[in-house]
Amino acid sequence: MNYRQKLILEKLAARDYMTIEALAQEFGVSKMTIHRDLAALQQAGFVLKQYGKVTAMPKRNSSWADQCQMCGQKIKEQNAFTLVSAEGNLYRLCCPHCGLMAYRQHGDSWQTLATDFLHGHVITAFQAHYLIDLELTICCSPTVLAFDSRAEALKFQKGFGGRVVDFYQAVEFINQNPIRSQIHGGSQ
Template identity: 30%
Template sequence: MNRKEQILNLIANGYTTVKSLAEYFNVSLMTIYRDVRELEEEGKIIRKHGELLLKSEEKHFQETGVCAYCGKILDKRLEFVYKLKSKTVCACCAHCGFLLFNELQENELQSCMTRDFISGNPINCFSAWYVVDSSAIPCCSPSVIAFGNKQDAEKFAKGFGGNVFDFETAVQAVKELMKRGQRVIWEGRS
């Protein structure tokens, strides 16, 4: 069995980082990165934020109810759901939804849905209003909270701080905040 076949077996058995594979084989990280890149090109594995998954596990990864960006368990009240031509991709909140948006193929994107923070009603992500970087952090940080109308978003921002943006501007604001050193904060959930 060659090393690439062994890597596939090891990933299936919990060796899901390049570092753990390099240690197992007693080779450099670059050697494993080359193998991983080839396996990705062959469509056998995917990389999700430093973790290696078998391509066959990707669908399972989405069906388990975890964020496609950070891996956090989904909360239906906050999730961001992208409908693509070939699949559905979910993020735990608007924050991760925006970061994920930057990775999606625009020509694959069909729709996006989230929920109004106050009513819980489904809303179109692209026509929603967002309060970015408020003191209220229901999921990841910097917080991004969705509203069906601008007036509700402005009232919320008045009480909890943050700035009100449309979809496109909010995506850019989160990107800038992340560049300045903000990090995803996983609020304590068990």
């Protein structure tokens, strides 16, 4: 990353977004050069290029939301779900149920993280095991629980029933089960 690219990031930190045109003007350089800078920055995961403008990727260590952006409930770390959409928006959800719904809405996500329900550690959502259709309601209904270990998920299932599925099967499950609270209508 060169010095101009660093400056671009600093400018972006202050504003909401910037146009390619404006950046080219400010640095007295061609738009092509800015395009190249932004391509590099996007490659490195710092910004998001968007037809004429750039937005900064969210800083994930600041302003950690404590309300679910899907259903509004207070988020408990033990069950939390985090999603960074391809558009660069950060979503914090209260549980895999809301997390998977958000994933469905924002589809092509840049990063998706779930929390192991038993140990409370963070897991890559794609690799997690999900327990659905179980005889227990935690947080939202229909309840979905995330587990790191399939063995533990199966043990949990012994007591509470349901099915242990992978990420995409869980998304499919959410798709088929109409739910009550939905914030945005936009889906593709």
